[in-house]
Amino acid sequence: MTDQTATADPAPVKAAKERGQWADVWAQFRTHKGALIGSGVFLTIVATVLFGPYIWTVDPGYQDFRSRNMRHILACFSLPWGEIASCFTSPDTAAVNVTWVHPLGTDNIGRDTLARLLFGGRISMAVGLTAMAIALLLGTLIGILSGYFRRIDGPLMRLTDLFLALPLLPLLLVMVLLFRERLSSAFGPEGGIFILIVCGIGITSWMPTARIVRGDVLALKEREFVLAARSIGTRPARMILRHVLPNVMSPIMVSATLGIATAIITESALSFLGLGFPPDFPTWGRLLNDGVQYMQQYPERVVWPGALISVVVLSVNYIGDGLRDALDPRIRGL
Amino acid sequence: MLTFTIRRLLTAVPTLLFISLVIFLLLELAPGDPMAQVPLTVPPEVKQRMREALGLGEPVPVRFYKWLVQMFWIEPKVFIDWMTRDSWLLGWLPDTALYSGEQRVISWQTRSPVMDIIVQRLPQTLWVVGMAYVIGVLIALPIGIISAYRQYSVFDQVGTFVSMIGFSIPPFFSGVVVIVIFSVQLGWFPSIYDTTHRVVDWETFKVQISQMVMPVMVLALQTTAQISRFMRASMLDNLGQDYVRTARAKGMRERTVVLIHVLRNSMIPVVTVIALGVPSIFGGAIITEQIFKVNGIGQLFITALKANDLPMVLTVAFIFAFLIVLFNLIADVLYGVLDPRIRYD
Numbered sequence: 001m002t003d004q005t006a007t008a009d010p011a012p013v014k015a016a017k018e019r020g021q022w023a024d025v026w027a028q029f030r031t032h033k034g035a036l037i038g039s040g041v042f043l044t045i046v047a048t049v050l051f052g053p054y055i056w057t058v059d060p061g062y063q064d065f066r067s068r069n070m071r072h073i074l075a076c077f078s079l080p081w082g083e084i085a086s087c088f089t090s091p092d093t094a095a096v097n098v099t100w101v102h103p104l105g106t107d108n109i110g111r112d113t114l115a116r117l118l119f120g121g122r123i124s125m126a127v128g129l130t131a132m133a134i135a136l137l138l139g140t141l142i143g144i145l146s147g148y149f150r151r152i153d154g155p156l157m158r159l160t161d162l163f164l165a166l167p168l169l170p171l172l173l174v175m176v177l178l179f180r181e182r183l184s185s186a187f188g189p190e191g192g193i194f195i196l197i198v199c200g201i202g203i204t205s206w207m208p209t210a211r212i213v214r215g216d217v218l219a220l221k222e223r224e225f226v227l228a229a230r231s232i233g234t235r236p237a238r239m240i241l242r243h244v245l246p247n248v249m250s251p252i253m254v255s256a257t258l259g260i261a262t263a264i265i266t267e268s269a270l271s272f273l274g275l276g277f278p279p280d281f282p283t284w285g286r287l288l289n290d291g292v293q294y295m296q297q298y299p300e301r302v303v304w305p306g307a308l309i310s311v312v313v314l315s316v317n318y319i320g321d322g323l324r325d326a327l328d329p330r331i332r333g334l
Numbered sequence: 335m336l337t338f339t340i341r342r343l344l345t346a347v348p349t350l351l352f353i354s355l356v357i358f359l360l361l362e363l364a365p366g367d368p369m370a371q372v373p374l375t376v377p378p379e380v381k382q383r384m385r386e387a388l389g390l391g392e393p394v395p396v397r398f399y400k401w402l403v404q405m406f407w408i409e410p411k412v413f414i415d416w417m418t419r420d421s422w423l424l425g426w427l428p429d430t431a432l433y434s435g436e437q438r439v440i441s442w443q444t445r446s447p448v449m450d451i452i453v454q455r456l457p458q459t460l461w462v463v464g465m466a467y468v469i470g471v472l473i474a475l476p477i478g479i480i481s482a483y484r485q486y487s488v489f490d491q492v493g494t495f496v497s498m499i500g501f502s503i504p505p506f507f508s509g510v511v512v513i514v515i516f517s518v519q520l521g522w523f524p525s526i527y528d529t530t531h532r533v534v535d536w537e538t539f540k541v542q543i544s545q546m547v548m549p550v551m552v553l554a555l556q557t558t559a560q561i562s563r564f565m566r567a568s569m570l571d572n573l574g575q576d577y578v579r580t581a582r583a584k585g586m587r588e589r590t591v592v593l594i595h596v597l598r599n600s601m602i603p604v605v606t607v608i609a610l611g612v613p614s615i616f617g618g619a620i621i622t623e624q625i626f627k628v629n630g631i632g633q634l635f636i637t638a639l640k641a642n643d644l645p646m647v648l649t650v651a652f653i654f655a656f657l658i659v660l661f662n663l664i665a666d667v668l669y670g671v672l673d674p675r676i677r678y679d
């Protein structure tokens with residue numbers, strides 16, 4: 001059809017620029033306002049915790065004994081109207097305990113809150129991303145294996161059901177308590193607990209991904225292109241990598257975004273219960289836990305880390321929502 | 335249906351056995367020693383005898399078997415005895431006296447039977463957590479129905495946003511925030527849940543209500559967020575169906591169409607989701623109880639874990655697992671009962 005028009009017309013109307021699948025996805029994703037704002041916020045926070053410590057070079061572990069229990073600089077607004085301006089210009093003489101040296105205040109032994117928040121954000125993000133990667137890897141592997149090879153489908157799905165019936169938070173707590181000492185002596189106190197928490201969250205949260213991927217693979221296996229590939233003698237390994245995996249990418253990506261959110265919340269919950277990272281090694285959950293004792297006098301110590309956790313999780317959830325819409329071919333292009 | 339239920343019940347047994355084995359083996363690796371606090375002057379052979387009195391010092395399979403017997407044979411006997419002796423429900427029956435002094439599961443912390451402590455703690459958890467769940471569901475259903483009926487209206491947009499927030503704010507932050515606002519700044523509610531409080535008259539009833547408001551609010555926010563989303567999606571699926579148009583064409587009132595025809599059909603998946611959410615609420619109670627200092631079963635778990643009280647940890651974790659399996663079963667059976675199109679056999 002196009003050939004004929006091309007021969008008839010010496011200067012054919014140039015077809016709209018060739019667009020790949022991912023351009024379509026991006027076009028659909030852009031129409032979801034919440035997802036756009038969410039990814040903006042998420043990227044900003046990631047960039048801040050990544051590059052922030054190079055700009056705000058205060059050591060998060062340094063104890064400034066002269067200025068313990070400083071309020072954040074916004075506490076100036078609690079003063080009477082006339083004193084607010086002078087509080088910002090010369091905080092040393094103000095009635096509240098603030099300073100520009102520590103704009104977000106300090107804790108009870110004089111460590112800078114801003115530096116600790118930046119450093120803690122790195123850890124929380126790293127835990128979220130790594131745990132999500134482990135859970136995704138496990139879930140995709142088990143989902144594809146059980147969807148593709150009928151013989152191991154039954155046992156693998158029973159295993160998934162068993163894992164789904166485990167009480168996850170209690171088991172995670174038990175695991176952390178039992179293996180903390182051993183891993184700490186092997187990899188150092190921070191490295192050991194990082195490995196432990198990341199693996200624990202990964203091992204206990206792969207099941208939903210596995211189920212979704214298995215369902216998709218089962219449907220894909222009946223499609224003609226798979227039959228065609230098989231009829232020219234494609235081996236299973238190549239078939240999975242070349243034909244199956246690219247087609248199940250979209251549910252995997254959606255569960256990846258949601259996985260980050262659950263991993264960050266779980267890590268914070270563990271730290272909040274006092275079974276996460278050691279006290280001198282801040283994460284957002286740990287900072288929240290430390291702040292709870294002082295929340296009557298210094299509510300900001302609870303609010304900063306808690307708000308950061310909530311904002312990250314909220315933005316990630318919105319991104320997941322937008323991705324799900326964008327990757328669904330039935331909605332895309334409408 | 336009955337055969338399906340029986341088959342599911344039978345498959346639940348190996349699942350529970352496997353889960354208890356996993357938890358048992360995990361705890362087997364625990365580094366702590368319950369004899370660590372015993373003074374060094376105690377001779378080793380006495381220590382060995384104490385160890386045996388706690389049920390230690392035997393090979394792992396034997397101890398696992400003994401725990402199973404204690405949990406599934408001896409504890410039910412104690413429970414039936416209690417039912418026929420002290421409870422108001424079956425107290426009129428003659429005392430069965432099945433239990434005759436066999437070894438029960440003993441806590442290493444208090445050296446008293448684990449189940450007795452759990453029974454003491456359960457009412458607090460059930461009262462706070464159960465109440466929160468019921469309230470959350472009761473709020474969520476109308477929100478979901480209205481959101482779906484007026485899709486993309488202001489109410490729907492706000493509902494979507496609020497439930498997104500409910501999803502995203504973890505309970506350990508929302509709990510702390512409500513304490514800061516309502517307890518510290520406004521001073522309306524106490525921040526600590528007093529479990530020794532007894533309701534005898536109107537005044538004490540008001541105190542009880544005011545101390546329950548905050549934990550219930552925090553837990554209910556999460557429940558509402560999830561269930562209202564499910565309700566909305568399920569209503570939306572059904573509102574576009576042909577039978578709705580038929581009902582309207584027959585001249586039925588809008589209220590009948592929505593609240594009877596559509597609602598009944600949309601409730602089917604929602605009921606199963608509600609059933610599946612019950613055990614996860616108990617897991618979440620671990621955190622909420624820690625914030626509001628409710629001495630329920632979640633707090634018992636954390637203290638036992640920190641004190642290395644392995645029999646207690648094992649038993650409470652098993653109860654959590656049992657609840658999950660039980661409510662999975664209930665959800666499956668309910669699905670078949672409510673939706674006649676679903677045939678399991």
